[in-house]
Amino acid sequence: MNKNELMKNMSQAYLLLSEKKKEEFSRILNRLLAVNYLCGGRKRDREDYYFISENEQLFKDFLMMLDYDFHLYKADRVIFIHNINNYNHLNLNQMQTIVLLLLRKLYFQKSQELQDTEFIHITLGELHGEIEATGIxxxxxxxxxxxxxxxxxxxxxxxxxVGDLNEDDSRLIIYPTINYILPVQKIEEINQRIQQFKKGDQHENINESETD
Structure with missing residues (x-):
């Protein structure tokens, strides 16, 4: 479908919305463009997630006009977008990247143990322990x-x-969005990426809106 057809379909669907829903559409679209990921299981995202779900094609068409791919995964209640021209690269520093990799590792491990759990809970003490174990x-x-x-x-x-950053027993709730930011099949993949930093790599490019 070319952009003229997209515009026609989008305009027709948009005009069918009430004024209140048009305002909601604008607010949620701008938020999605700003954060790239929404998790419907998270309280502050829940209403936005279901609004997008109810108007999925409208969001998809509008974002395609802006050269974004739109993804909605109902199993995890995750929505994310990525720019098909690979814009919006986020250059993370070493520590940000390592923490992200370690959170993905902990999410992977604990989701294997607790297969029916939507969110994974860890303590700051566990995260500190994983950081120390890298030897970096x-x-x-x-x-x-x-x-x-x-x-x-x-x-x-x-x-x-949940809790203070000074306390080891404070909790971090890891959301399933991390599955799409760092899609890995094996723990070894994460460990290999962490090992790269021991060899002197200082930065890693993470695309804000792309997961592969």
């Missing part, structure tokens, strides 16, 4: 470093914190 850092992350990393993780709906 000589000291623990400071609270200011953790805060910066957490802001990034929260913005992209990867995880949510």
């Amino acid at each position: 850092y000589n000291e623990r992350l400071k609270k200011t470093e953790l805060k910066t990393i957490y802001q990034f993780l929260s913005r992209y709906n990867i995880c949510e914190r």
Whole structure:
């Protein structure tokens, strides 16, 4: 379907919305473009997720006009978009990338143990232990470093914190969005990527809106 046909279909569907739903459509579309990932199981995303689900084709057509692919995975209640021209690359520093990889590793391991659990809960102590086990850092992350990393993780709906960043028993809730940010089949894939940093790689490009 070319863009003229997309525009025609989109316009017809949009005009059928009530004024209130048009406002909701605009708000949610802008939010999706800003964060790329939504998780319907997360309280703050729930209503937006179901609104998108009910108007899936309209969102898909509009985003195709902007050269974005739209993905909705009902099993995990995850929505994400990625730019087909590979724009919106996010250049993460070493620590951000390693924490992201370790969260994916913990999510993978615990989801194997708890197969019917939608969200995975870990403690900050577990995360600190995994960071120490990499052998890359000589000291623990400071609270200011953790805060910066957490802001990034929260913005992209990867995880949510329960408790203070100073407390080892504070929890992180890891959302299934991480499956689509870092799609891996085996723990070995994650370990290999972490090992690259021991060999001197300092940065890794992660695409904000692409998972492969």
